[in-house]
Amino acid sequence: xxxxxxxxxxxxxxxxxxxxxxxxxxxxxxxxxxxxxxxxxxxxxxxxxxxxxxxxxxxxxxxxxxxxxxxxxxxxxxxxxxxxxxxxxxxxxxxxxxxxxxxxxxxxxxxxxxxxxxxxxxxxxxxxxxxxxxxxxxxxxxxxxxxxxxxxxxxxxxxxxxxxxxxxxxxxxxxxxxxxxxxxxxxxxxxxxxxxxxxxxxxxxxxxxxxxxxxxxxxxxxxxxx
Amino acid sequence: xxxxxxxxxxxxxxxxxxxxxxxxxxxxxxxxxxxxxxxxxxxxxxxxxxxxxxxxxxxxxxxxxxxxxxxxxxxxxxxxxxxxxxxxxxxxxxxxxxxxxxxxxxxxxxxxxxxxxxxxxxxxxxxxxxxxxxxxxxxxxxxxxxxxxxxxxxxxxxxxxxxxxxxxxxxxxxxxxxxxxxxxxxxxxxxxxxxxxxxxxxxxxxxxxxxxxxxxxxxxxxxxxx
Numbered sequence: 001x002x003x004x005x006x007x008x009x010x011x012x013x014x015x016x017x018x019x020x021x022x023x024x025x026x027x028x029x030x031x032x033x034x035x036x037x038x039x040x041x042x043x044x045x046x047x048x049x050x051x052x053x054x055x056x057x058x059x060x061x062x063x064x065x066x067x068x069x070x071x072x073x074x075x076x077x078x079x080x081x082x083x084x085x086x087x088x089x090x091x092x093x094x095x096x097x098x099x100x101x102x103x104x105x106x107x108x109x110x111x112x113x114x115x116x117x118x119x120x121x122x123x124x125x126x127x128x129x130x131x132x133x134x135x136x137x138x139x140x141x142x143x144x145x146x147x148x149x150x151x152x153x154x155x156x157x158x159x160x161x162x163x164x165x166x167x168x169x170x171x172x173x174x175x176x177x178x179x180x181x182x183x184x185x186x187x188x189x190x191x192x193x194x195x196x197x198x199x200x201x202x203x204x205x206x207x208x209x210x211x212x213x214x215x216x217x218x219x220x221x222x223x224x225x226x
Numbered sequence: 227x228x229x230x231x232x233x234x235x236x237x238x239x240x241x242x243x244x245x246x247x248x249x250x251x252x253x254x255x256x257x258x259x260x261x262x263x264x265x266x267x268x269x270x271x272x273x274x275x276x277x278x279x280x281x282x283x284x285x286x287x288x289x290x291x292x293x294x295x296x297x298x299x300x301x302x303x304x305x306x307x308x309x310x311x312x313x314x315x316x317x318x319x320x321x322x323x324x325x326x327x328x329x330x331x332x333x334x335x336x337x338x339x340x341x342x343x344x345x346x347x348x349x350x351x352x353x354x355x356x357x358x359x360x361x362x363x364x365x366x367x368x369x370x371x372x373x374x375x376x377x378x379x380x381x382x383x384x385x386x387x388x389x390x391x392x393x394x395x396x397x398x399x400x401x402x403x404x405x406x407x408x409x410x411x412x413x414x415x416x417x418x419x420x421x422x423x424x425x426x427x428x429x430x431x432x433x434x435x436x437x438x439x440x441x442x443x444x445x446x447x448x449x450x451x452x
Contacts, residue, residue, distance in 0.1 A: 004403070004404075005403050006403070175234055175261070178230075186271070
């Protein structure tokens with residue numbers, strides 16, 4: 001399998017390029033617009049054919065590469081059915097499967113960071129977007145975020161995956177690339193709560209500044225970054 | 227296997243934490259001093275026991291965590307036999323094997339970036355330090371660097387590994403985590419030369435500024451960062 005995790009230094013975003021084999025079809029998750037030329041070069045060098053570009057949700061901290069990639073490669077663009085973006089070619093719902101050659105991603109609806117947040121399960125690994133981060137969780141204070149929904153997404157969906165499931169998030173801010181469900185269960189400070197209400201209190205008390213690109217990124221991303 | 231690639235945002239350094247199993251022995255490659263508390267926390271959480279800390283060479287762009295890790299964990303510290311540092315507990319040479327539980331690293335002497343540069347081969351992957359970078363190679367203009375030696379290390383050692391060998395370098399500056407020997411053979415611009423003399427010319431023409439931490443990092447690293 002071809003599996004490439006790619007980092008965007010401006011927004012601390014991880015994008016993922018996946019393909020089952022050289023010469024075959026590829027999927028990209030959470031591409032960043034400014035890195036699209038880099039992705040296209042790598043796609044060409046790896047001799048793969050981009051057929052699907054997915055955003056785990058409408059991002060507020062970077063501009064998506066979905067539109068640019070679609071324009072160049074004619075790939076299918078995907079967001080969850082709850083999204084307000086009307087630029088994608090496919091809107092998926094919980095349980096849907098996305099395939100490319102031998103790859104299959106299963107969509108898990110995991111709202112809470114936003115109301116259109118999805119995670120994607122692929123065999124031994126899960127792409128958790130901004131729902132589950134390494135030793136953290138995504139903020140829940142805008143774009144219809146909801147700490148109660150996020151608690152449910154975390155404790156009743158993601159943490160029920162096998163402990164050895166590899167966790168690949170959409171961001172990290174300390175230089176870590178991946179984790180496992182078992183590790184996050186034990187060591188993620190936000191997942192050590194005793195109740196849903198305690199989680200909601202923690203998230204409501206965060207009082208974070210808005211992402212600096214939010215006023216540009218969200219409207220742009222509702223148009224797939226075009 | 228536990229395999230963690232960890233990134234240092236200040237110096238764009240990749241460090242690698244390896245262990246064959248939870249509860250077992252671990253090796254760290256190219257640790258950064260300022261991240262040692264983070265490594266120790268992760269080592270504890272993963273329930274592994276650090277027994278070896280290796281620098282691929284005496285770094286000029288960050289201060290090594292070798293000394294601090296040794297002080298806390300009593301791990302063996304390793305550099306190549308050509309190093310001027312006299313603080314390590316073991317100096318290895320080409321072909322030597324380093325083991326921890328089921329892990330075995332084979333040392334490959336790959337001078338050129340510095341005269342004490344080593345790469346480490348572990349089954350399907352090679353840690354290339356500053357010798358082979360993703361689509362680039364390490365500079366050769368200080369610490370007894372030598373483009374002629376680097377050409378030999380690249381073309382007569384690293385590029386002779388199987389094409390599907392995974393390449394894990396000590397740095398990347400564009401957000402890429404890994405590559406393969408086959409990819410670098412085909413697409414690394416510096417490896418498309420027709421002769422050793424052409425490679426030497428390219429490297430001599432680079433005229434790079436010194437790393438900003440060089441005057442602090444090199445003397446400090448000769449004392450294992452202590």
